[in-house]
Amino acid sequence: MEQVKILLNDDEMPRQWYNLAADLPTPMLPPLGPDGQPVTPEKLAPVFPMNLIEQEVSTKRWIDIPDEILQMLALWRPSPLMRARNLEKALGTPARIYYKNEGVSPAGSHKPNTAVAQAWYNKQFGIERLTTETGAGQWGCALAFACSLIGLECKVFMVRISFDQKPFRKLMMGVWGANCIASPSDQTQAGRDILAKMPDTPGSLGMAISEAVEAAVSDSTGKTRYSLGSVLNHVLMHQTVIGLEARTQLKKAGEKQPDVVIGCAGGGSNFAGISFPFVSDKIAGAKIDIVAVEPESCPTLTRGPFVYDHGDVAAMTPLLPMYSLGHAFVPQPIHAGGLRYHGMAPLVSQAVVEGLITPKAYPQLKCYESAVLWARTEGFLPAPETSHAIAAAIDEARKAKETGEEKVILFCWSGHGLMDLAGYDKFFQGKLKDFSLPADELAASLQAVEKFPKAAIRKSGKW
Amino acid sequence: MEQVKILLNDDEMPRQWYNLAADLPTPMLPPLGPDGQPVTPEKLAPVFPMNLIEQEVSTKRWIDIPDEILQMLALWRPSPLMRARNLEKALGTPARIYYKNEGVSPAGSHKPNTAVAQAWYNKQFGIERLTTETGAGQWGCALAFACSLIGLECKVFMVRISFDQKPFRKLMMGVWGANCIASPSDQTQAGRDILAKMPDTPGSLGMAISEAVEAAVSDSTGKTRYSLGSVLNHVLMHQTVIGLEARTQLKKAGEKQPDVVIGCAGGGSNFAGISFPFVSDKIAGAKIDIVAVEPESCPTLTRGPFVYDHGDVAAMTPLLPMYSLGHAFVPQPIHAGGLRYHGMAPLVSQAVVEGLITPKAYPQLKCYESAVLWARTEGFLPAPETSHAIAAAIDEARKAKETGEEKVILFCWSGHGLMDLAGYDKFFQGKLKDFSLPADELAASLQAVEKFPKAAIRKSGKW
Numbered sequence: 001m002e003q004v005k006i007l008l009n010d011d012e013m014p015r016q017w018y019n020l021a022a023d024l025p026t027p028m029l030p031p032l033g034p035d036g037q038p039v040t041p042e043k044l045a046p047v048f049p050m051n052l053i054e055q056e057v058s059t060k061r062w063i064d065i066p067d068e069i070l071q072m073l074a075l076w077r078p079s080p081l082m083r084a085r086n087l088e089k090a091l092g093t094p095a096r097i098y099y100k101n102e103g104v105s106p107a108g109s110h111k112p113n114t115a116v117a118q119a120w121y122n123k124q125f126g127i128e129r130l131t132t133e134t135g136a137g138q139w140g141c142a143l144a145f146a147c148s149l150i151g152l153e154c155k156v157f158m159v160r161i162s163f164d165q166k167p168f169r170k171l172m173m174g175v176w177g178a179n180c181i182a183s184p185s186d187q188t189q190a191g192r193d194i195l196a197k198m199p200d201t202p203g204s205l206g207m208a209i210s211e212a213v214e215a216a217v218s219d220s221t222g223k224t225r226y227s228l229g230s231v232l233n234h235v236l237m238h239q240t241v242i243g244l245e246a247r248t249q250l251k252k253a254g255e256k257q258p259d260v261v262i263g264c265a266g267g268g269s270n271f272a273g274i275s276f277p278f279v280s281d282k283i284a285g286a287k288i289d290i291v292a293v294e295p296e297s298c299p300t301l302t303r304g305p306f307v308y309d310h311g312d313v314a315a316m317t318p319l320l321p322m323y324s325l326g327h328a329f330v331p332q333p334i335h336a337g338g339l340r341y342h343g344m345a346p347l348v349s350q351a352v353v354e355g356l357i358t359p360k361a362y363p364q365l366k367c368y369e370s371a372v373l374w375a376r377t378e379g380f381l382p383a384p385e386t387s388h389a390i391a392a393a394i395d396e397a398r399k400a401k402e403t404g405e406e407k408v409i410l411f412c413w414s415g416h417g418l419m420d421l422a423g424y425d426k427f428f429q430g431k432l433k434d435f436s437l438p439a440d441e442l443a444a445s446l447q448a449v450e451k452f453p454k455a456a457i458r459k460s461g462k463w
Numbered sequence: 464m465e466q467v468k469i470l471l472n473d474d475e476m477p478r479q480w481y482n483l484a485a486d487l488p489t490p491m492l493p494p495l496g497p498d499g500q501p502v503t504p505e506k507l508a509p510v511f512p513m514n515l516i517e518q519e520v521s522t523k524r525w526i527d528i529p530d531e532i533l534q535m536l537a538l539w540r541p542s543p544l545m546r547a548r549n550l551e552k553a554l555g556t557p558a559r560i561y562y563k564n565e566g567v568s569p570a571g572s573h574k575p576n577t578a579v580a581q582a583w584y585n586k587q588f589g590i591e592r593l594t595t596e597t598g599a600g601q602w603g604c605a606l607a608f609a610c611s612l613i614g615l616e617c618k619v620f621m622v623r624i625s626f627d628q629k630p631f632r633k634l635m636m637g638v639w640g641a642n643c644i645a646s647p648s649d650q651t652q653a654g655r656d657i658l659a660k661m662p663d664t665p666g667s668l669g670m671a672i673s674e675a676v677e678a679a680v681s682d683s684t685g686k687t688r689y690s691l692g693s694v695l696n697h698v699l700m701h702q703t704v705i706g707l708e709a710r711t712q713l714k715k716a717g718e719k720q721p722d723v724v725i726g727c728a729g730g731g732s733n734f735a736g737i738s739f740p741f742v743s744d745k746i747a748g749a750k751i752d753i754v755a756v757e758p759e760s761c762p763t764l765t766r767g768p769f770v771y772d773h774g775d776v777a778a779m780t781p782l783l784p785m786y787s788l789g790h791a792f793v794p795q796p797i798h799a800g801g802l803r804y805h806g807m808a809p810l811v812s813q814a815v816v817e818g819l820i821t822p823k824a825y826p827q828l829k830c831y832e833s834a835v836l837w838a839r840t841e842g843f844l845p846a847p848e849t850s851h852a853i854a855a856a857i858d859e860a861r862k863a864k865e866t867g868e869e870k871v872i873l874f875c876w877s878g879h880g881l882m883d884l885a886g887y888d889k890f891f892q893g894k895l896k897d898f899s900l901p902a903d904e905l906a907a908s909l910q911a912v913e914k915f916p917k918a919a920i921r922k923s924g925k926w
């Protein structure tokens with residue numbers, strides 16, 4: 001029998017999160033407030049608990065994972081590192097393709113890795129309820145699950161069009177006891193203001209963030225905080241268990257290191273999770289191609305500039321140093337909802353500026369074709385987001401076939417597609433098309449960022 | 464950290480299936496043809512390939528699992544044996560609750576364990592396509608997945624009402640390349656006859672079986688066979704990897720043996736999978752309670768007699784010796800579609816007659832309550848079928864709390880409920896009710912079996 005699945009013993013599991021901020025050749029730029037000055041931890045205190053803010057600004061390389069969080073992660077971790085032998089055979093490639101299956105979590109994606117950590121730190125800080133927003137529902141489900149384990153109330157503002165069109169994610173949150181509300185709602189001033197102007201709006205992630213933040217900071221008991229599923233430093237750090245496990249698993253499989261590491265990138269969290277430990281190896285001298293795959297219709301890293309911009313449409317968040325298409329950019333309605341984000345996590349962005357990470361953009365039809373080939377060879381149905389990483393892995397494997405190189409390819413299989421079958425249906429019916437972002441639309445969207453301070457960093461120029 | 468997940472190394476994996484027929488104290492009664500005579504293997508040859516028929520009639524205790532099947536099973540096996548510590552704490556029980564998570568397979572349930580085996584044996588026999596029927600879609604998905612791995616065509620006749628109401632299962636089959644057709648269809652004589660009489664019929668499993676069998680036996684090339692997802696001896700045997708793995712995993716967890724083994728029982732396949740290795744231990748002298756849980760609305764084992772009856776509504780199959788509510792019995796529309804079956808696998812039935820297995824019937828509301836408690840403590844959302852096993856495990860754990868016994872409870876978590884969220888929704892909305900089968904309805908349904916030969920067996924009387 002050929003080995004296809006590599007697991008880890010308890011004593012091989014990561015006990016610390018990895019913080020890339022400690023190793024980046026140039027220090028991270030700070031987030032800026034409306035006054036153009038760096039945002040202090042105190043200013044974030046009404047939004048996040050101080051123990052998470054400390055992680056957010058930390059430059060410590062390793063941060064211990066508390067035992068109680070390890071205990072919760074053990075419900076589905078270690079996620080299996082799988083060798084995609086059937087796909088290798090179908091492609092006739094000499095490459096060895098490994099994937100980290102994050103679809104095995106209760107919520108079906110990598111998102112619970114940070115959700116349980118955030119819920120735990122909030123509970124430790126005396127917080128009693130969390131608010132958040134969700135688009136297609138992956139993050140809302142992850143936080144609902146985490147809050148049910150920890151014993152926190154959870155309120156999720158879900159973009160109305162998704163709330164109406166994707167009732168199953170909302171139902172999942174309900175099974176975990178979370179309160180899922182269509183946004184805009186009448187429960188916040190922001191929601192009421194929007195509804196007064198646009199009573200029939202389908203909602204947007206920007207509106208939902210505004211409501212979730214308001215619901216957290218306006219609670220007079222001080223026992224409510226807000227939780228975010230990607231972009232921020234601490235969120236990315238919580239995801240590094242993916243890559244740390246994978247690094248040990250690859251060694252167990254007899255591989256010295258991967259030649260290529262691939263993840264899809266929306267806000268950046270699953271990509272950071274699989275790749276940051278290998279970015280660290282690359283900084284230390286290893287030769288590894290690290291590829292972030294984004295949709296052609298939302299080409300943040302491949303066509304956006306590195307600038308200071310808001311993380312949300314409503315311009316409520318601090319200015320973050322990142323690649324951005326402009327905070328008011330509205331991506332096309334592709335099915336990979338988790339990749340429809342105008343910005344990119346600052347840590348990922350800075351590693352791209354440094355040349356440590358190579359971004360690539362893929363059209364959605366090619367991704368769906370790859371997803372179907374995947375399902376018919378490897379069995380598991382991938383999420384549309386995940387299909388972007390699969391498409392890039394297949395391209396690398398085909399390249400290796402041409403050159404005859406026995407490359408080791410590793411990618412993050414970020415989640416299953418069992419709640420995304422409507423997208424597959426449209427694909428088979430020929431109803432999907434590719435979107436390429438027109439240059440004038442991008443230029444118009446980027447005008448909004450011109451007034452912000454420049455995100456100038458001195459690159460080390462090593463990569 | 465407390466251990467919650469027990470896995471197996473490659474060299475600890477089962478390499479053989481276990482055949483309970485070898486160890487039952489009384490020999491199995493044969494299936495009978497329309498003439499009342501035992502059905503010979505030759506008569507089954509147009510329906511099944513001879514290598515599977517040999518397994519069906521085998522009384523060998525152990526049958527080697529071919530390497531290529533082991534290789535496919537390795538995509539998701541070993542399934543984790545999990546200790547439900549959060550649930551134990553919530554219940555305050557001294558019992559140790561273990562569950563075998565079969566929801567980790569690509570199709571989301573235990574069904575692929577036999578699907579890949581059946582597809583492989585058919586391929587070996589030179590078969591090019593398989594037909595089957597499916598109700599809610601679990602089995603159809605499993606066979607579609609298996610055929611895509613093996614390279615067989617797959618045609619699934621899906622009960623029309625499910626085809627219309629549950630489009631996602633149909634879409635899953637499509638991603639794996641299977642042809643899923645609403646039944647009754649115009650593709651078979653049986654389907655056309657039914658449609659001529661009842662053009663608006665919602666279909667039934669009985670009708671779908673008729674069409675699937677006809678589509679297999681009427682193929683003049685001789686390259687098509689029929690595949691069944693439960694009930695038959697070889698299907699149950701393929702599922703014993705569940706219990707064999709669990710037995711080794713329990714030992715790794717430091718448990719000598721379980722005190723109670725629980726599975727939900729529809730046709731009997733997941734129940735047999737988890738329990739038969741322990742039934743074998745019980746025959747050899749171990750003291751183990753083995754509990755089969757069925758719905759109160761379809762109380763085959765708890766209220767049906769042990770008789771000869773047909774496996775399908777249309778009376779096309781041989782007469783099987785089993786507990787039955789009568790082959791024309793139509794169960795109430797509970798959400799646990801996989802438990803809506805009038806009969807029970809002959810191997811399970813005979814073990815019940817012998818007293819080796821204790822059947823229990825549960826109402827659906829109690830099962831949903833248990834499923835929600837489960838999701839909020841252990842995270843994973845169970846299928847409605849699985850919730851029956853959970854409810855019984857919780858009852859055993861509460862009993863252990865009363866008596867103060869440190870019982871070891873093992874059950875089969877047969878599948879996830881991500882495709883069954885509509886049932887949860889109705890439960891939360893208070894739209895579900897319990898059904899108890901009226902005695903006169905049962906008596907009327909059983910009249911049809913009175914004309915069949917009696918299924919008389921001499922019990923050993925040991926249990």
